[in-house]
Structure formats: C-alpha cells, structure tokens
Amino acid sequence: MLADLMQKFEKASASYAASNSIERDPDWFMLKLQEEVGEVTQAWNRLTARGRARGKTPEEMKQDLSDEVADLLGHVLLLAHHNQLDLIGSIERKWRFDPAAID
Incomplete structure (x- = not known):
C-alpha cells in the first residue's frame, strides 16, 4: 500500500x-519538503487568524490547508522513495503498528 503510494x-x-x-x-527532495512545511504553516496561520x-x-x-498537507505528504514520500528508506519498518518501530494491517 505505502510502496504503491510512493510509486x-x-x-x-x-x-x-x-x-x-x-x-x-x-537536495531537491529535501528542499521541496522544507518548502511544503512552510506552505502548510502559512495555510494554518490563515485558517487560525494568524495570517x-x-x-x-x-x-x-x-481546503488550502488540506491541499498543502497533501503536498507535504507527497514530498515526505518522495524523499523516502528517493533515499530508499524503509518507512514501513520505521512505522512499526516508531509508531508500534503494522501499516499493512490497517483496515
């Protein structure tokens, strides 16, 4: 599931x-991720009357916040894919659940 989404x-x-x-x-993968974090922050600030x-x-x-979070998720997955990171293993270690077992 996660591998398919990354692809x-x-x-x-x-x-x-x-x-x-x-x-x-x-570097592009990390820089784009950082850019998207900033855009999520901007959208959050607007939604919460701080911008x-x-x-x-x-x-x-x-909707803007949702769109920016989707971009952020995409760039997290791109960074992981490009660097051949084992996100499933890391989720199991860090979050203590099997993402493949999600209903």
Whole structure:
C-alpha cells in the first residue's frame, strides 16, 4: 500500500519535473519538503487568524490547508522513495503498528 503510494507520487513528480524542466537532484527532495512545511504553516496561520485571509472563506482556507498537507505528504514520500528508506519498518518501530494491517 505505502510502496504503491510512493510509486504514484514518484510518477506524478517525475512527469511534472520533466514538463517544467526541473532537475530533481538529491537536495531537491529535501528542499521541496522544507518548502511544503512552510506552505502548510502559512495555510494554518490563515485558517487560525494568524495570517491574512486574502478574501478566502473559512471553508476555502481549510481546503488550502488540506491541499498543502497533501503536498507535504507527497514530498515526505518522495524523499523516502528517493533515499530508499524503509518507512514501513520505521512505522512499526516508531509508531508500534503494522501499516499493512490497517483496515
């Protein structure tokens, strides 16, 4: 399940990078992850009235937060995929459950 999700994000990211002439060198994966953390923070700040709403409704701001969290998840998975990290093993060690056993 997680490996399939990583592959789907990898395919989408590689396609986007190719069509926009973006070089995804080893640093790119970490830098994009950091960029997305900042965007999640900005969306959170807007939603919680710590930043300018920019004319958006609370529902739109919540959607923005959801979109940015999705980007963050994607970039976490891309970083793990690119570096051949064993996320399943790490989840089992750190979170003490088997992600494959999720209903």
